[in-house]
Amino acid sequence: xxxxxxxxxxxxxxxxxxxxxxxxxxxxxxxxxxxxxxxxxxxxxxxxxxxxxxxxxxxxxxxxxxxxxxxxxxxxxxxxxxxxxxxxxxxxxxxxxxxxxxxxxxxxxxxxxxxxxxxxxxxxxxxxxxxxxxxxxxxxxxxxxxxxxxxxxxxxxxxxxx
Amino acid sequence: xxxxxxxxxxxxxxxxxxxxxxxxxxxxxxxxxxxxxxxxxxxxxxxxxxxxxxxxxxxxxxxxxxxxxxxxxxxxxxxxxxxxxxxxxxxxxxxxxxxxxxxxxxxxxxxxxxxxxxxxxxxxxxxxxxxxxxxxxxxxxxxxxxxxxxxxxxxxxxxxxxxxxxxxxxxxxxxxxxxxxxxxxxxxxxxxxxxxxxxxxxxxxxxxxxxxxxxxxxxxxxxxxxxxxxxxxxxxxxxxxxxxxxxxxxxxxxxxxxxxxxxxxxxxxxxxxxxxxxxxxxxxxxxxxxxxxxxxxxxxxxxxxxxxxxxxxxxxxxxxxxxxxxxxxxxxxxxxxxxxxxxxxxxxxxxxxxxxxxxxxxxxxxxxxxxxxxxxxxxxxxxxxxxxxxxxxxxxxxxxxxxxxxxxxxxxxxxxxxxxxxxxxxxxxxxxxxxxxxxxxxxxxxxxxxxxxxxxxxxxxxxxxxxxxxxxxxxxxxxxxxxxxxxxxxxxxxxxxxxxxxxxxxxxxxxxxxxxxxxxxxxxxxxxxxxxxxxxxxxxxxxxxxxxxxxxxxxxxxxxxxxxxxxxxxxxxxxxxxxxxxxxxxxxxxxxxxxxxxxxxxxxxxxxxxxxxxxxxxxxxxxxxxxxxxxxxxxxxxxxxxxxxxxxxxxxxxxxxxxxxxxxxxxxxxxxxxxxxxxxxxxxxxxxxxxxxxxxxxxxxxxxxxxxxxxxxxxxxxxxxxxxxxxxxxxxxxxxxxxxxxxxxxxxxxxxxxxxxxxxxxxxxxxxxxxxxxxxxxxxxxxxxxxxxxxxx
Ligand code: FES
Ligand code: FES
Numbered sequence: 012x013x014x015x016x017x018x019x020x021x022x023x024x025x026x027x028x029x030x031x032x033x034x035x036x037x038x039x040x041x042x043x044x045x046x047x048x049x050x051x052x053x054x055x056x057x058x059x060x061x062x063x064x065x066x067x068x069x070x071x072x073x074x075x076x077x078x079x080x081x082x083x084x085x086x087x088x089x090x091x092x093x094x095x096x097x098x099x100x101x102x103x104x105x106x107x108x109x110x111x112x113x114x115x116x117x118x119x120x121x122x123x124x125x126x127x128x129x130x131x132x133x134x135x136x137x138x139x140x141x142x143x144x145x146x147x148x149x150x151x152x153x154x155x156x157x158x159x160x161x162x163x164x165x166x167x168x169x170x171x172x173x
Numbered sequence: 174x175x176x177x178x179x180x181x182x183x184x185x186x187x188x189x190x191x192x193x194x195x196x197x198x199x200x201x202x203x204x205x206x207x208x209x210x211x212x213x214x215x216x217x218x219x220x221x222x223x224x225x226x227x228x229x230x231x232x233x234x235x236x237x238x239x240x241x242x243x244x245x246x247x248x249x250x251x252x253x254x255x256x257x258x259x260x261x262x263x264x265x266x267x268x269x270x271x272x273x274x275x276x277x278x279x280x281x282x283x284x285x286x287x288x289x290x291x292x293x294x295x296x297x298x299x300x301x302x303x304x305x306x307x308x309x310x311x312x313x314x315x316x317x318x319x320x321x322x323x324x325x326x327x328x329x330x331x332x333x334x335x336x337x338x339x340x341x342x343x344x345x346x347x348x349x350x351x352x353x354x355x356x357x358x359x360x361x362x363x364x365x366x367x368x369x370x371x372x373x374x375x376x377x378x379x380x381x382x383x384x385x386x387x388x389x390x391x392x393x394x395x396x397x398x399x400x401x402x403x404x405x406x407x408x409x410x411x412x413x414x415x416x417x418x419x420x421x422x423x424x425x426x427x428x429x430x431x432x433x434x435x436x437x438x439x440x441x442x443x444x445x446x447x448x449x450x451x452x453x454x455x456x457x458x459x460x461x462x463x464x465x466x467x468x469x470x471x472x473x474x475x476x477x478x479x480x481x482x483x484x485x486x487x488x489x490x491x492x493x494x495x496x497x498x499x500x501x502x503x504x505x506x507x508x509x510x511x512x513x514x515x516x517x518x519x520x521x522x523x524x525x526x527x528x529x530x531x532x533x534x535x536x537x538x539x540x541x542x543x544x545x546x547x548x549x550x551x552x553x554x555x556x557x558x559x560x561x562x563x564x565x566x567x568x569x570x571x572x573x574x575x576x577x578x579x580x581x582x583x584x585x586x587x588x589x590x591x592x593x594x595x596x597x598x599x600x601x602x603x604x605x606x607x608x609x610x611x612x613x614x615x616x617x618x619x620x621x622x623x624x625x626x627x628x629x630x631x632x633x634x635x636x637x638x639x640x641x642x643x644x645x646x647x648x649x650x651x652x653x654x655x656x657x658x659x660x661x662x663x664x665x666x667x668x669x670x671x672x673x674x675x676x677x678x679x680x681x682x683x684x685x686x687x688x689x690x691x692x693x694x695x696x697x698x699x700x701x702x703x704x705x706x707x708x709x710x711x712x713x714x715x716x717x718x719x720x721x722x723x724x725x726x727x728x729x730x731x732x733x734x735x736x737x738x739x740x741x742x743x744x745x746x747x748x749x750x751x752x753x754x755x756x757x758x759x760x761x762x763x764x765x766x767x768x769x770x771x772x773x774x775x776x777x778x779x780x781x782x783x784x785x786x787x788x789x790x791x792x793x794x795x796x797x798x799x800x801x802x803x804x805x806x807x808x809x810x811x812x813x814x815x816x817x818x819x820x821x822x823x824x825x826x827x828x829x830x831x832x833x834x835x836x837x838x839x840x841x842x843x844x845x846x847x848x849x850x851x852x853x854x855x856x857x858x859x860x861x862x863x864x865x866x867x868x869x870x871x872x873x874x875x876x877x878x879x880x881x882x883x884x885x886x887x888x889x890x891x892x893x894x895x896x897x898x899x900x901x902x903x904x905x906x907x908x909x910x911x912x913x914x915x916x917x918x919x920x921x922x923x924x925x926x927x928x929x930x931x932x933x934x935x936x937x938x939x940x941x942x943x944x945x946x947x948x949x950x951x952x953x954x955x956x957x958x959x960x961x962x963x964x965x966x
Contacts, residue, residue, distance in 0.1 A: 029298070044194070045201035046193070046196075048377075048378070048429075049200070050378065050379065050429075051887075051888050052462045052463055052887075053887050055889060056377060058377060087193065087194045087195075096192065100192040100193065103188070103192050104185070104189070105184065107182075107184075107857045109188060109191055110688035110690070110861060111376070111378065111427075111688030112191025112192075112196045112429065113198065113377045113430060114429075115191050115192060116191075116194045119192065134901065135897075137896070139897050141895075142897045145377055145888070145895065147377050147430050147432065147861070147893070148688045148861045149857060149861055149864075150860035150862075150864030150865075150899060150902065151860075151894075151895075151896040152860040152899075152902050153856075153860065155896070
């Protein structure tokens with residue numbers, strides 16, 4: 012067993028974990044943050060995407076011990092403090108960017124990281140950025156629209172605060 | 174009554190929990206004392222179990238119990254059944270060999286991943302460790318995976334009691350001699366031999382089950398990622414485990430997509446339920462994606478020879494089909510119905526073809542079961558017809574749009590004009606096929622397209638357009654009809670509308686939502702019919718203890734059948750409500766009209782609200798004599814017919830002559846799914862279907878090697894469409910109401926997947942012909958290599 016300390020959604024946790032425990036399992040089983048989903052065993056589907064020190068990461072592709080000392084945001088902690096929802100969460104609802112919801116949390120986490128570095132993306136850039144996240148329900152059409160909606164909203168929000 | 178919600182793109186009420194990570198899928202559920210299961214599976218498609226040695230595994234840390242096929246055999250449990258019976262042409266019952274929960278010593282595995290033992294442990298990791306320590310001695314045997322090869326002499330046999338690997342042979346349509354004759358006399362015959370390849374459904378949520386037996390109440394609970402909780406309960410209780418149905422609760426919580434693959438009753442569901450009683454603790458099993466690839470029932474897998482005869486003017490005279498349909502090793506829940514009554518019955522398509530005959534062999538192979546996958550039989554029928562149509566146009570030098578139009582069944586509304594009786598058993602309800610084609614062609618800008626195509630070809634680029642017009646049968650369907658066709662269940666739907674004393678409404682539906690948005694669409698219907706705010710309506714589904722026996726969601730049936738059941742209950746609520754209102758208003762019921770949530774005495778401003786009547790129903794102090802208290806009605810709706818959505822799909826592709834790579838430039842879909850309650854949700858359903866249909870054309874397909882190993886059983890190897898594989902879709906719709914259900918709706922869940930595949934393949938073939946490569950067929954998926962090779966031949 013190894014001891015790890017992580018900050019998840021603003022809260023500090025310390026646990027003894029098996030060295031082979033995947034970060035995705037740590038979040039789901041130990042912290043009960045079940046919004047991070049597991050859809051594959053080859054790090055291909057993106058359902059498990061979280062933010063680790065501000066970068067999107069597939070949490071099934073690393074061990075919990077590797078996250079020791081890191082700051083993690085999961086879907087449950089994505090909404091900025093004071094807001095109920097992140098603009099992407101609103102966008103997915105507004106543009107019907109989800110159906111069964113299983114890919115959605117990972118999709119939103121990937122898109123959130125992407126919009127930080129590219130606040131004004133083209134359709135092609137959005138599709139390229141989300142290529143690591145599978146959705147079997149939506150055909151991606153409305154996911155692209157959701158991300159565009161959120162990008163627009165974030166621009167407007169920024170203009171207001173500036 | 175005016176509609177406030179019906180027809181509006183109301184944003185989904187269920188979304189909040191999903192976008193915040195609060196959805197509750199089966200794998201998210203933890204029960205006190207819960208254990209975890211891992212299966213020991215056959216590494217061979219066909220192998221005899223010589224011996225199983227549990228000694229090492231039993232002593233591993235955390236192991237609670239291990240059960241083998243021998244343990245199951247000793248209980249007398251035979252296995253999971255199929256829900257549909259198809260008879261041989263000679264009237265004999267189909268072959269239906271047992272599908273055991275675990276393989277016993279001396280028996281053989283019949284597909285890769287067939288389980289021999291289950292290990293139950295304190296943690297999932299401990300269960301996996303111990304399952305790897307179970308030693309099984311195997312004797313590997315020959316296997317066959319291809320349905321055509323399985324029918325040849327000398328092919329490895331899947332079941333000793335199914336000679337020739339034949340589960341059944343089957344035919345439908347006009348007498349073969351008449352069809353032969355019509356083909357022989359045709360001026361032109363287009364013939365095509367092709368494979369409709371095997372698809373792996375791949376809902377992103379892997380299957381997950383929790384079995385929980387509670388001794389103190391002698392009750393079982395099964396949490397399952399299913400599309401139809403009651404069906405699972407019935408099959409498991411009555412046909413597998415012999416449990417008292419009233420002592421078993423089946424819950425289908427949030428389910429992460431199904432596409433057919435979560436309809437079926439799988440062995441693991443029964444196993445965790447049975448085993449939880451043996452160990453007296455809850456057991457969870459969640460499959461890995463590798464298991465999902467191997468074990469979730471696959472779709473399609475037909476090997477077909479098709480011939481379509483035309484007269485000199487291009488009028489279709491006859492259609493003759495011979496198909497070998499792969500059923501896999503065991504007959505899954507709906508498997509026998511898919512290539513027969515959901516496929517053969519659709520071979521009329523949109524055309525007036527006077528003579529049709531299909532001859533089909535349902536084949537056992539050493540592969541996992543093949544069953545309904547989005548569209549289930551109708552995509553195979555559409556692929557066949559629409560490939561033939563475009564190819565015939567190319568061969569005869571005719572325009573594919575014109576050729577279709579001249580052969581279309583004329584428009585009929587099914588009310589003042591009768592439905593259309595096909596040569597293959599079904600009677601279409603209503604249709605206007607030319608309408609959708611005209612609109613699609615208009616969106617395409619067809620006049621300019623051929624010009625562009627010629628110019629592109631001159632510049633060394635190949636452009637192609639592919640058409641596909643389809644009709645499908647959904648809203649499955651009248652119980653009496655499906656019963657006559659071999660269904661072992663009814664196919665109605667249940668709904669209970671429970672008006673609470675404060676006028677809030679709880680609706681219990683036998684349909685099950687796993688992405689379709691029922692919580693929103695159904696609430697729109699209820700709110701409008703009762704004239705109350707949507708917020709006052711709650712939709713409850715997925716709990717066999719709460720909901721009356723229902724049939725679940727598949728075959729695009731939820732709104733057409735489940736929605737109609739809700740409407741029926743609402744009618745009963747309003748009928749009783751009127752009695753209470755009349756009593757309160759001291760008038761005759763006939764003097765009342767109901768609108769905007771209140772009963773009003775016609776021609777006056779005297780009224781009583783829905784909420785008032787609800788309260789009175791539950792506090793019946795001043796109340797009509799002899800009337801029961803309460804306002805709570807159940808209904809079962811059994812439809813009069815299937816519903817028949819139709820549409821036109823058009824693909825535009827560019828083919829790279831150097832590499833054979835196909836780029837999908839445009840995809841146009843004009844679908845007519847009857848009346849539409851929520852356009853946003855319907856469009857979403859179409860989008861998802863299109864992606865799956867296009868995926869089949871260009872990217873996907875299971876590959877077994879000849880030993881029966883699944884060689885592309887992971888996301889690294891199986892190419893599922895990603896965001897950058899697809900364009901934005903161009904959608905429009907036409908609304909021809911269904912004449913036989915109260916909402917006039919037909920169903921939208923599968924349409925996208927049914928029309929799209931042949932449109933894409935036709936477009937590639939068209940592109941190749943425009944570049945001087947008159948090929949008839951390229952095997953799907955149309956990978957760059959296959960397209961390139963086709964251009965070289
Ligand atoms: S579960 Fe992590 S990428 Fe699929
Ligand atoms: S919404 Fe179901 S997988 Fe994306």
